Amino acid sequence: KDWAKPAHREATTKYFKLCRACEELTRLNVEICRLRTAIHDEQVQTIAVIEDLHLSDPKLAQELRHRWRLHGAVNAVHLHRLDQIECLTGFSGIRGVGVHLQTTSTTPDIPPAQNPSMNLNVHTKSSKFIPLSPSLIFVLT
Numbered sequence: 674k675d676w677a678k679p680a681h682r683e684a685t686t687k688y689f690k691l692c693r694a695c696e697e698l699t700r701l702n703v704e705i706c707r708l709r710t711a712i713h714d715e716q717v718q719t720i721a722v723i724e725d726l727h728l729s730d731p732k733l734a735q736e737l738r739h740r741w742r743l744h745g746a747v748n749a750v751h752l753h754r755l756d757q758i759e760c761l762t763g764f765s766g767i768r769g770v771g772v773h774l775q776t777t778s779t780t781p782d783i784p785p786a787q788n789p790s791m792n793l794n795v796h797t798k799s800s801k802f803i804p805l806s807p808s809l810i811f812v813l814t
Contacts, residue, residue, distance in 0.1 A: 702766030709755050710771040712748045719744075 675681050719741050726734035759768045 698765065702764075705755055705758060706767050706771040708751065709769070710773050712752060713770045714773050716745070716748070 676685070719737075723734050723737050723741065726737065758764060759766070
């Protein structure tokens with residue numbers, strides 16, 4: 674039998690590892706774009722909330738601004754690393770901030786970032802949408 678020959682088994686093993694590596698690259702390209710987009714959207718939303726609170730509750734706005742600076746420093750580290758990844762010669766993903774698409778929440782009590790019924794999609798180069806679960810939520814304290 675051909676499958677019993679060591680060279681054939683080794684070639685088959687390498688082939689399937691290569692297939693899994695290609696799948697992983699595709700997934701990472703999507704996740705890189707999702708992370709950059711999530712950081713961007715969070716920044717826009719947080720700054721808007723702080724500006725709104727500036728008039729109604731200046732002390733709370735000041736505290737949130739202080740905490741946002743700390744959180745923003747962590748995000749800056751992540752963004753720097755994402756920049757380095759996107760500059761790699763073999764990078765095949767979408768560079769820059771993506772577009773966050775969401776449907777209307779079926780559970781109005783839960784904010785969209787925590788609502789598991791929310792659909793998150795990433796637009797790929799092939800003009801298709803890849804549905805993703807909202808599992809990429811980073812809570813940094």
